[in-house]
Amino acid sequence: MAATSGDDIASAAGISTRTVWRYFRSKESCVEPLxxxxxxxxxxxxxxxxLSSSFEDFLTEDLSASPPTPQDLADDIASVRIISLVRDEPALRASWLMVCGRAEHAFAPIIARRLDLPSDDFRVSLSAATATAAVRVVHEEIxxxxxxxxxxxxxxxxxxxxGRAIRSSSNEPIxxxxPQRSLL
Known part of the structure; x- marks a missing residue:
């Protein structure tokens, strides 16, 4: 990554170098959208x-029922390649952590629904933070x-x-x- 310049990125993207710097704070941050x-x-x-499904059962069913498009698969492969570099490239790690921070905020309402708590409840915030960190570590290892x-x-x-990482990261049963509530 060190040998890649802003000019190289602009050329590969088919845009001007000025446009790169208008939208990205660093060359490494160019990977954030991906x-x-x-x-x-x-x-x-x-x-x-x-609510009636476990994380593992749902994810297996969902990924099997709606496989990624060819473009999604290509993007995921590129993401895996980038994520594999984040431990040795501090600037890439910063971009990866920015994305993980946004994912944490997106995860909070999902967890709130599963726990039947308000999104701003401390247990929801803590579970979203720890679960997102667990997902991040798994992504990096894989x-x-x-x-x-x-x-x-x-x-x-x-x-x-x-599933193992998220379960071990939180005391909450996310x-x-x-269980379904009785209507009686």
Whole structure:
């Protein structure tokens, strides 16, 4: 990344260097929209998560029922490659953490719904922060392992690791199905 200039980025994107600097605070921040797109798709999926389903069951069903488009898959592969670099590239890490911070805010209403609490409740905020951090760590581990060729991951591997990480990150039962209330 150090050898890549703002001019290189502008040329590859087919825009002027001035436009790059108008919209991005650094060359590394140019990757934020790509990283954010994957995060937003994940959050959009979680907004469909029924209260009656566990995290793992829902995610497996949802990802199987609506596989990524070719463009989404290409974006996800590019994201994995970028995420695999964040531990060694502080400026890329800063961009990745900015995206994770926005994901945390998007996760809070999902968690609030699962806990039947207001979005601004402390337990919701804490669960959103810890769950997002858990998801971040899993993404980093999987990305580093996949890019290095150390391991191939199946959908079940990813779902299992995400579920385990989120469950262990919070004392709240956010991954469990929520019992249905009786109408009586």
């Amino acid at each position: 990283l954010a797109e994957s995060a937003y798709r994940f959050m959009a999926s979680l907004r469909r998560w029924p 990305s580093i392992g996949a890019v290095a060729g150390a391991r191939e991951y199946t959908l079940d591997d990813v779902v299992t690791q995400l 991954c469990d199905p929520r």
